[in-house]
Amino acid sequence: MVTGWSLSRRVFSVPVPLLTTNFDVKKGDLMLTLPVVVILVIINAILAGSRSVGGSGTIATLGLLLVFFFAIRNNVLLLELTGISFERALFYHKLFAYTTIVLSALHGLAYLLAHHHGDEQDKYSKVTTGTITLVAMVLLYAMSLSFIRRQYFFEVFMKTHWVLFITVFIAGVAHGNILKEERDTNMGVIASDHVSVAALAGNITRVSFPRVRRDTGEVFKFQAGQYAFLCIPSISKLQWHPFTISSAPHEDIVSFYIKASGDWTNTVFEATSNNDGTQFDILVDGPYGHVSTDLENPETYSHFALFAGGIGITPMRSILNWVHYEHSTLGRSEIKTVRFAWAIPNLDAVKALIDSIVPNGEERAVPVGYFSREIYRDDASSAFHSDFYVSGDVEDPVDQQLGHCLHYGSCFDRIAILRGLGEQAKRDGKDRVAVLVYS
Template sequence: MNPSASKKKLMAMDSTVRPGAAPPKSPTGDTKNAIQAMIMGLIVVVTVGYMFLWIMLPTNVYRLKWLPKIQAKANTTYFGTQGTNILIFTFPVLFVAALGCVYLHLRKKSTVNGGHYHHSNGENNGLAAWKRPMIIKGLGVISLIELAFLVMFVALIAWYFSLSLRIKFHNITPMSAAKTGEKVWQAKLDATGLRFGIAGNICLAFLFFPVARGSSVLQLFGLTSEASIKYHMWMGHITMAVLTAHGVCYVIYWSVTHQISQMLKWPKMGESNVAGEIALLAGLAMWATTFSGIRRKFFELFFYTHYLYIVFMLFFLLHAGLGHFSYGLASFYLFLVDRYLRFLQSRQNVRLVSARILPGQTLELNFSKAAGLTYTPTSIMFLNVPSISKLQWHPFTITSSCNLEPEKLSVIIKGEVSWTNKLHQLLSSPSSSVDHLAVSVEGPYGPSSTDFLRHDLLVMVSGGSGITPFISIIRELIYTSETQNYKTPSILLIPAFKNSSDLTVLNLILPIHISPSQISNLDLQIDAYVTREKQPPSSSSEEEASTKKNITTIWFKPKPTDSPISPVLGQNGWLWLGAIISASFMMYLVLIGIITRYYFYPKDIHHDGMNMMMMYSSSSKYVVNLLFLCVSIVFVATVVFLWNKKQNAMENKQIQHLEGATPEASPASLFYNADRELESGAPQQSLAFSTNVHYGERPDLKRILFERKESSVGVLVCGPKKMRHEVANICSSGLGANLHFESISFSW
């Protein structure tokens, strides 16, 4: 691989493109765009139809007219009672997910010159209004679009609950209640509890979408894994509130009807109340640790408690049965696929090449990366260091650019919690002589594209370690300004730090191997603020010497078994993911069809229907069904993963052969030598001319933002909640129509 040759090729391709304009489209490009448009059109149609079915679910039209016709064809001897719900609520979602993988693959291939930018000359005013931030107590900073989705979700639950309950109440009369030995209000309480349970089931149908990090569904909606966590939190609170009401209603009902023994019911056939109680207790334990005060103070308790989702889903299946479980099977299925792929990726130790230790409890870890791994600015990666904790995984923003640094992936870690402090002590302690550190990763995860180029100016406001996602944006814009004829926006970076020692992180903004000419086209201004110190600790020359002295670089000796960070499913990952979803689900359908037709209900055994049903308990059928689901995912995903792992190993071997042998060094020696150029300080000298440091004050963000008169100003903020709210209030005040707000938050 020859980066300089690739760069010349890119420059030649761009030579006929006028600055600021999109490249001319080729006939092939037009065909791809047409195919993408057709796929997206089909996805929209299926999605709208899927949502329409949820709206129609409680109506008499669906229950009395549509459902019997569908059941007559779907509830066969191969799929049982779950056939209908699989057809209506599972298949459309998995179809969209698989088709979305094809769409994302085509979009990735058609991205201009391998970049990740979406270039537009402006933003629709109506859409811009919907994206304006607002602050709602309990929800934080959200846009009108996000609020609309939340309101529609709550409205869907309220619509189902109210309409189905009204229809049921209409059929409850004194005569009908007397037949069962109940009073009218008791019968209505029973009906209310049941409707709460089904409403909670509907909530579960959407609960797992936001936590499938690598899902194509998130990418289709323009969501990232960290940004979608808030949706999971909102839906989780609603789900547990509804299911708790379901449980409370039935406890009261059994008490007043003298059937409290029902709480211990686990019959061979039918629903198990004990299983429902176990699922509810597991859910309540998870719910209790999700509230902000507990989650922040006892994060490990929150983290480990959340593994109870396994208990919750297993016993929910045993309680609700296959028919109701199929309501939410689609999102849970996509989550299982994603979770297993993450598990496979995390089993491999990655090649950690070097670490830079900075003052202020700051680390920069540099990994070897496969050239085929691409990611966008603001992407994150989860790290696990077994020597600190085998179970804990922590997300960190990737600060490197996959285009500017094709063989290197970097993250910056600030020692702020127990895990990060232990990592800093492990590497910085004078008594430690670490020459190898085992590290596993999951990811990277990030947006499929970014739209920073549509702005004339980018104002990046950060607090503390919140500067890290902006480093990746700046590095990507350096690459764009150098290799493409797009006009890059000017950049105003406003980082706020508590102490002057934290200023050393500014040395990490520019890659060490970069030359001053490479950043000549980038208009970058840095106004840094040190809030707890009134003046610089020493003169500039002494400060510079102290900074160099206090920055320590550790070189590791990776083991032969350590591999560069590679895409988990190869360069055609989206296509492979679509294949896994499709093939594993078809395998699952075949397995449950065979076991249902020839094992649970064989026609060649002469028993009546009731005796035949009693041969196998409901719980055994449910467990076998779930087992086949997991087996299908594990088998197909493992085969695809091992195939791509073999291909990655062959590519890495070819790269190592081209690089040649390096004495006692890893194949990443290209940036070994680059890092040793730190003493030259050329990038930092170039950066120093555009940096102003203000001591003993906080940035006057309102004045800074309102003074900007550019037609389009992108305002990005990452830092403490108070800072994000302040910037959101300024951008939503209506006094700055040119301000376009975007919050990058990892402190959920």
């Protein structure tokens, strides 16, 4: 794991001027990924020129395997060897998808050249399945373009991605005459009992369930900052949406806070508002992802700057309460200072998130409240210092304990916060500060 973190932080996460900004290409990509892509294309071009149908098909198959490999959630092999997260792996998934289209086209060219020179006989089934595979991959590429995926047809993109992926898989297997039984490796966790869904202020829906199921003893294990996919079959059996886990790993209740901002999230909020406390059968698939900053190793960081905006508080809450638990309960004395700043347009989110009602009467493993008390306690000796900046609302005594934390009509000055924290780190003999931002 140490080697993985080293590769991720020192190679694959190092930005390159212009390339990172415009194309998301980093140092590790220039050293390894792009050369691999170029080598694959050159080899297949040579094979196509020599009319090697089988050889060019093998290279195209290798490219397709890499596409599938980088699309795997919780890719333990990739994470352990390199420290590359699933989110970054999606970049390589797209890169090798584009590359595979080129490799497949070269494979088709190899067949056309071989057929033209009499090296290959007519193989209508091969041509049909190969054409279907290539066309499906091109359509996948077209539907994945950012202006289509993000602005217009996200739901269409998701559904066609699955349909076309299945098409590519079936046609590809038939094209290569490889018939295998595929096992269903769905690792989703079904949380159908003891689920609580509540509508809160600010059009926020809270979904909660016990971390340990009382009927089976099954434990939902996760790390701070991770996310999971949620599906509510009574609303839609086909829609799975990713949400960050708001709870810390040590807490008894696993919670998700969902802001109503789209068709599905609005439907969930409306259904919950019409009958507060409604019980839903919920499917949970996860957890996935990990925080890119090494927070677990006590020797790496002792000073932390945490910035959140709006509903971005949900992953930050998980991280912040976990860091506090490490410091106060597990005695992690290496944690010296944690500065937390949260910018919000109004007090609705604060009113929703400081709600200390515990779903289904479950007991907490931590003090009541959305955060542990010390995190927003007015104590100069505390390692934790929090400030909530409300930009568009009037002063309102939401909670007496938050009085010194709330600042109205302004936003946090991240430069000043980082400069001050950096100076304090130097005084403590440290040369680095962990910075996390969620919005």
